[in-house]
Amino acid sequence: MAFDPTPAERGVYHGGRLKGAECTWDAKGSRVDNVVVLASRGVGASCRCPTMPLCRPETCSSGNGGESTFLNLLFIKGGRETMFIKSASVSMSNEGTTYSRPKGNIQFLNSVPSFQPSGMDSHHPSPEYSSLLLAGPRAGALKQAHARIIVTGHSRSLPFITKLATLAVAAGAAPYAHLLATSHPAPDSFLFSSLTRAAAHHGLPVAAIAFYRSLLSAALPFSSFTFTAVAKACADLSAIRTGTAIHAHSIVLGFGSDRFVLTSLLVLYSKCGQLGVARKLFDAIRDRGVVAWNAMISGYEQNGLAERGIEVYREMQAAKAVPDSMTFVATLSACAQAGALDLGREVEKRIVSERMDISVFLGSALVNMYARCGVVDKARRWFDALQERNVVTWTSMIAGYGMHGHGHEAIKLFHLMRREGPPPNHVTFVAVLSACAHAGLVMEGRDAFDCMKRIYGLVPRVEHYCSMVDMFGRAGLLDEAMQFISDYMPGEPGPEVWTAVLGACKMHKNFILGVEVAERLIALEPENPSYHVLLSNIYALSGKMHHVEKVRNTMIKRRLKKQIGFSLIELGGTSHLFRMGEKSHPQTTEIYQYLEELIHRISAAGYMPETESVLHELEEEEREGALRYHSEKLAVAYGLMMSVGSTTPIRVIKNLRICGDCHLAIKFMSAVENREIVVRDKHRFHHFKDGKCSCLEYW
DNA sequence: ATAGGGTTAG
Incomplete structure (x- = not known):
């Protein structure tokens, strides 16, 4: 031929x-x-x-x-x-x-x-x-x-x-x-659009943008398909400037109300952290499909605004839009982040009653939701029941054990994973090492760190070094922590590592090293308020109150604000947020009264306030009674007050670490009220029961 | 004749 x-x-x-x-x-x-x-x-x-x-x-x-x-x-x-x-x-x-x-x-x-x-x-x-x-x-x-x-x-x-x-x-x-x-003598628009899409879908976002430009320079007509693809490429690159230009281009060419284009742009803005714009686009989509809903829920969740994501899920229900499995995956993740166990259970019921196919994604989301909402055994039941488990599923479960201080369970599951599961990855090892750190399993942690490098060829990252330092530090092995840093860490350790050292100094009252490390951290990042708080804590613990004042004054002068702590409690499907000294709740008077009585009763049982926990508060009025009205105490008191006579555990989520005094007080509360109280703080879970906490003071 | 759309878990 x-x-x-x-x-x-x-x-x-x-x-x-x-x-x-x-x-x-x-x-x-x-x-x-x-x-x-x-x-x-x-x-x-x-x-x-x-x-x-x-x-x-x-x-x-x-x-x-x-x-x-x-x-x-x-x-x-x-x-x-x-x-x-x-x-x-x-x-x-x-x-x-x-x-x-x-x-x-x-x-x-x-x-x-x-x-x-x-x-x-x-x-x-x-x-x-x-x-x-x-x-x-x-x-x-x-x-x-x-x-x-x-x-x-x-x-x-x-x-x-x-x-x-x-x-x-x-x-x-x-x-x-x-x-x-x-x-080709006459390439058409379809050809370049297809290439743009293929590149965007196969991890070649730069090439996708190049194909889009080829289309531009070949003066071929655009279609909405081109824009969905190139918007995804920009989203993957977090290329907000190029993305905005493409957004403008799409409007100029008349695709400004195409729901596919709008949804892909929604994702672009949400991946770039511009949720306001994302929400505007979402609201602008007429006849929004399930994908737009999912993208909006997930957008909020990924940006740490799980509650907003949950609101969108509720809106979706009200709008009678039909959810799919991705809706549930995104919503379960939001529940996991927000600690919204009730909604998580509701979603689970829907999944089960609709006989939905449980994909690895959905299965992992369920395991993750239960683990992070404090119901580890339920997480494990799902884990065991799943048809398919991948590295994420295993890691979620291991991390779940770790968060609850079940270090041995975490290690056991990790060994099982090594025998019959998928190869662990970086995230798995973060979970394993942090489980060891939270359970005092120093030897096991060392083994895991070694096996990570030797057997799996994974190069440790900052978070692994941090976990190791944290592990040594918590166990009181400060010398070994420092030794580890100098022996194993390549290059100059970053602030994350020093923060871990500092935490250990505070825990074990090593003031000399603590002050040194804190000052080094402040020199490294002078604008970060948490280092000042840590330094003032160290001074307070060592009784150097004039130094505390100095740090406090520096912070005020530099206008550095300490991160505001809050606690959440979910009752009857609504979550209630408390900040320290919060007075905006409609039942404020009753709550404070109940808390006062509670403190009275636990004091009778032997509770003595741990005043050192309060010394870092910045303002005088905050110090006044600050300890009494910490957000976690308010939330727990509210939970107890609203469920007198019930035996279901009280569940509270705190955004920061629980303070020493609250930890002690809640132990007493669990005894005098004969209730199980579960508090999730920034790092782990505390299960309070019969005057004891599952963390065994190890946090 | 003809080749496709946007969203997911640690």
């Missing part, structure tokens, strides 16, 4: 026979033993333009393209077998033409009956199209399929080229795909 080369191909043919080539070919390309040249110029290695990685040299203004031309050669041998020799390249420059011989062995990739072109059949894809599908996202096989397409005369067919190029992108070969697109 006749071979009708594209202009790019023709240019190569005119170049004549390539010296040194081991194959012969003719201009018709109709015979066996031919070399088909897939040609273009200045793509890939020859054009290293930083602004437009995939631009053509002639449109590249940076001036560093177009000096040499690379040719990719496809060697084709006809007959019953198709043979592909690793692509060779020809470089043509002012110094002359050089030819590099193909390296490697001749590969017989697949057998094909013949090179006879066949007509397209809508019911049965042609052998050429089949060979594309068969090749899948593998660069080598695709090049071979490509050779076939050229020889059989389909190289101008846009469906073929589009399929080929999108598969090439999926194989990670974006430059090759770009070459295919630009060497």
Whole structure:
């Protein structure tokens, strides 16, 4: 059959026979033993333009393209077998033409009956199209399929080229795909849109943006598909500036109210932390699909605004929109973050009653929700019941044990994972090490750290070093913590590591080292209020009250505000938020009265306020009674007051670490009220029962 | 004739 080369191909043919080539070919390309040249110029290695990685040299203004031309050669041998020799390249420059011989062995990739072109059949894809599908996202096989397409005369067919190029992108070969697109005599909008989408979906966001620009410079029409894809690429890169430009472009071209485009832009803004804009877009979507709802819930959740995400879920119910499994995954994550156990259970009921298929995502979300809402055994029951478990599922469960101080369970599960689960990753080891730190399992932690490097080849990151230092520190092994830092940590330790050391100094009352470390931290990040608070804590503990004053004054002078603590309690599906000294709750008077009585009763039982916990408060009036009205005490008192006579545990979530005095007081409360009280603080769970806490003072 | 849309777990 006749071979009708594209202009790019023709240019190569005119170049004549390539010296040194081991194959012969003719201009018709109709015979066996031919070399088909897939040609273009200045793509890939020859054009290293930083602004437009995939631009053509002639449109590249940076001036560093177009000096040499690379040719990719496809060697084709006809007959019953198709043979592909690793692509060779020809470089043509002012110094002359050089030819590099193909390296490697001749590969017989697949057998094909013949090179006879066949007509397209809508019911049965042609052998050429089949060979594309068969090749899948593998660069080598695709090049071979490509050779076939050229020889059989389909190289101008846009469906073929589009399929080929999108598969090439999926194989990670974006430059090759770009070459295919630009060497086509008349590439269309669909082709570039498909490439943009493929690149955005296969972790090549930079290439996706480049394809979008190709479309722009080729003056081809845009479609909403292009925008959904390129918006995703920007979202993945957190490229808010490019993203905003694309947003504007989409409006100019009349896609401003397309729900797909709007949803993808919603995700863009939410991934860039601009939730206000995201919400505006969400509100602007008429007939919003389930995906928009899901994106909004997840957007809030990912940005730490789980309560807002839960509100959106409620709105969704009110709007009678039909949720899908992703809705539940996102909502369960929000529940996990907010500690909204009631809603989590409600979602679980829906999932079960609707006989929904429990995917790994949904299953992990359930495990995670129960673990982080303080019901570890339920988390484990789901974990055991799941059909499919992956590294995230295992890690969630291990982290769940760790958070509750069940270090041995965490280690046991980790060993089980090593035997019959997926290979652990970085996050798994954070969970394992932190479980060891919270349970005082120093030896096990050391083993895990060692095995992480030796067996799994994982390079420890800051968070692993922190966990190790934290572990030594909590166990009172400050010398070993310092030794570990100097022996194992490459480079200068960052503030995170020193914070861990400082926490240990505070816990074990090592004032000299503590002050030194705190001052180092303040020098490192003078604007961070938490270091000042830690320093003043250290001074307070060592009785140097004039130093406390000094730190306090520095903070006031620099306008540094300590992070405000709050506690949440969920009752009857609504969550109530308390801040220290909170007086805005409608039942304020009763709550304070109840708390007073409670304090009276626990004092009778032997409770003595731990005054040192209050010394870091900044304002005088905050000190007055601050200890009595810490947010966690208010929340617990409210919970007890509202459920007198009940036996269900009281559950409270605190955003910061629980303070020493509250910890003591709640232990007493659990005894005098004979109630189980569960408090989740920033780092872990505390299960109070019969005057004891599950953390065994280890936090 | 013909090749597709936006969202998920630690």
